[in-house]
Amino acid sequence: MDPVTRRRGDALRSEILGAVRDELRDHGYAGVTYDGVARRAQTSKPVLYRRWRSRAHLVLDALSDQLDLVIPPPDTGGLRGDLIGLLHLMRSRFEVAGAQTLRGIVADADSDLRSALLELTDALVDEISRSVLQRARERGELGPVPIPPLVSSVPVILFRHDLLLTEEPNDERIEEIVDSVCLPLMHAVSRRPLA
Structure with missing residues (x-):
């Protein structure tokens, strides 16, 4: 050259x-x-x-390099819609790469790369914790007990599991994750008696 x-x-x-x-x-x-x-x-x-x-x-x-690392959370007026909307956004982000590519990266990942991969989904967990759950609490959909990070990360963890180990989650699977696991868990944790 x-x-x-x-x-x-x-x-x-x-x-x-x-x-x-x-x-x-x-x-x-x-x-x-x-x-x-x-x-x-x-x-x-x-x-x-x-x-x-x-x-x-x-x-x-x-x-x-192609992706915005922070996604503005949807505001549908309800916790269920917001969680479904977040998982749809997550799916659209990962469609850029495709499931096979992500599986290949994970298979080849060293500890530094695993940390970088987690950073890509941590932004969504942060949005769930800060924006989505706070709005739900303000609307009276959740009780007064703070939701721990492990619980707020459940939607993203389940989505990531499906994406990497089974199939890319379709709309029905996203709704199942939200309706069968996330909403019952978040409601129960936010309303549990304080010790």
Whole structure:
């Protein structure tokens, strides 16, 4: 490459991440290679290896680069609708990558990458805790007892389980998660007697 047109910094990173997404689209996660990305981005493999220690890191960075890390929570006027809306938003975010890609990333993940994956869903858990549950409490849908983080994370944990270990949750499954598990649990915890 001509030194005058050599790309660096953000321009190079953007080009590489675009090449990763193109490779992913054309070949799937299993077909993404450093050779293919380097060729498509018109760079060298050492450039890639200096920035990303594995294919999983490279692909997750490319996908994360496309996503807003914070999703404004829906406000449907009811806890049930808000939880269903959040899981629909989560599904639409993960549709960008596809279940097979996410499963591949998880299979290849080291401890740093697992932490990065959890960060992608932690924003949803935060929104459930802060916005959705607070609004539900203000509307009188929940009792006065604070809902612990483990309980507020249940919708996201169940959704993530289905996505990674079974099938991408359809509308019926999302409603089942909310109606059969989340709402009864949240109502019970928020109304339990204080010790």
